[in-house]
Amino acid sequence: MKTTEILDKTLSLADIEKISGNYAQVVFLNSNSDKAISYLALGKKNEFKPKENKVFDGLKQFVDEYQDWVFGYLSYDLKNEVEPSLTSKNKDNLHFPEVHFFVPEIVVEITADFSKIHFTDKSKKDLFMSFLDGNSLKKTNNFAKVNFKQRMSKDNYIQRFDAIKEHIQQGDIYEMNFCHEFYAENVKINPFETYIKLNELTNAPFSTFYKNGEQFILSASPERYIKKEGNKIMTQPIKGTAKRGKTYAEDEAIKLELSQNEKERSENIMIVDLVRNDLSKTAKKASVKVEELCKVYTFETVHQMISSVTSELKEEIHPVEVLRTTFPMGSMTGAPKVEAMKIIEELETTKRGIYSGSVGYFTPDGDFDFNVIIRTLLYNESSKNLSFMVGGAITNKATAEAEYEETLLKAEAMINSLK
Numbered sequence: 001m002k003t004t005e006i007l008d009k010t011l012s013l014a015d016i017e018k019i020s021g022n023y024a025q026v027v028f029l030n031s032n033s034d035k036a037i038s039y040l041a042l043g044k045k046n047e048f049k050p051k052e053n054k055v056f057d058g059l060k061q062f063v064d065e066y067q068d069w070v071f072g073y074l075s076y077d078l079k080n081e082v083e084p085s086l087t088s089k090n091k092d093n094l095h096f097p098e099v100h101f102f103v104p105e106i107v108v109e110i111t112a113d114f115s116k117i118h119f120t121d122k123s124k125k126d127l128f129m130s131f132l133d134g135n136s137l138k139k140t141n142n143f144a145k146v147n148f149k150q151r152m153s154k155d156n157y158i159q160r161f162d163a164i165k166e167h168i169q170q171g172d173i174y175e176m177n178f179c180h181e182f183y184a185e186n187v188k189i190n191p192f193e194t195y196i197k198l199n200e201l202t203n204a205p206f207s208t209f210y211k212n213g214e215q216f217i218l219s220a221s222p223e224r225y226i227k228k229e230g231n232k233i234m235t236q237p238i239k240g241t242a243k244r245g246k247t248y249a250e251d252e253a254i255k256l257e258l259s260q261n262e263k264e265r266s267e268n269i270m271i272v273d274l275v276r277n278d279l280s281k282t283a284k285k286a287s288v289k290v291e292e293l294c295k296v297y298t299f300e301t302v303h304q305m306i307s308s309v310t311s312e313l314k315e316e317i318h319p320v321e322v323l324r325t326t327f328p329m330g331s332m333t334g335a336p337k338v339e340a341m342k343i344i345e346e347l348e349t350t351k352r353g354i355y356s357g358s359v360g361y362f363t364p365d366g367d368f369d370f371n372v373i374i375r376t377l378l379y380n381e382s383s384k385n386l387s388f389m390v391g392g393a394i395t396n397k398a399t400a401e402a403e404y405e406e407t408l409l410k411a412e413a414m415i416n417s418l419k
Helices: 013-020 055-066 076-082 122-132 154-169 191-202 248-260 262-280 319-326 337-347 400-416
Strands: 003-007 025-030 038-042 070-074 099-103 106-110 115-119 175-184 206-212 215-221 224-229 232-235 238-243 289-298 302-312 358-362 368-371 376-380 385-394
Touching (some): 003 122, 013 025, 013 122, 013 191, 055 070, 115 122, 154 175, 154 400, 175 400, 224 319, 224 358, 238 400, 248 289, 248 302, 262 319
Antiparallel strands (some): 003 115, 025 206, 038 106, 070 099, 232 302, 376 385
16 A cells, blocks of 8 residues: 555544444454554455465465555365365354455554554545544444354263363374354344444454454454564464452462463463474474463453464565464364364364454565454354354363363353343
């Protein structure tokens, strides 16, 4: 985008809600931080049209051709291109495309103090300003309460959990991320108002509102998948979750227990080993480093154990190749990775699709930043289907009751956002 201007105000959520109703493609990547930039991408100047089993090669060409801001998502089921022995045959009621990337007409970088707008066509910028200066939208509160159903009963979850434990005890895998779906049919929601409520409940650092026509991703993700800045690559897998305490003392005690929990630490360290191996495929020799191991971070509704792994990228490696060689992220698969994904397909009942995929962006310089799509509502406005999935890592030390309860804890924010 050739032109950049500083707006005389920063954009509020109310501004973004007002503006987004005028565009068929909207991506709002909300850092929820005064210290980090949020991004708003609007309109479609050019759109990526993937060929079957050639998504990553095609994305390389698309990024190289335009050398511009590119926003979009990768669905979990692109695993089948990365590893041809994998398939996806489970139930899918949402029918989102497996991949969606586009060059926006407008990109806005939003900080606590100001907003910076990038554009090529001045008429598009003038149209954006007219939307920004227009009247605010009236709030709509006439939607029915959403009652979610579970695709998998607790008894069924426990049966499948036991099957996973058997695979672990036989030595097929060491760890597997196992997920189940909550869904509602024939429902009408206001996507942006729902996103605002979800964001208020979670205040997550990789929060996302994504609109592609009548398909919406409303995410409260706390997790970064992978970032490129210059030749530095960083990935930050999350493994280990605990509820927040009701008092400061209880909260601190829970946080300390999580940091010292042998089971949770072992889950995290297994995935750290996996992502170290993934990064080594594109890294300069001896450059893969664990900068933080099993550090506990606190969010609005949960404590999370996060590790940070970095590498230096070989000079000849294309940025998209980093995605190909690390996708899907280890925190959402297991170890060994391919065998875990085969068992996931066998024992889960819902096609993951966007869930445990990733939303993010490329800069004109070829840097990127992508999240992990967890804690996320997916809504198809045309079919009126609404869905979210929750899950967790299962190791030999895991118990069915505790893992099931952890998934219900993770579900609370999505359910409460629609009460």
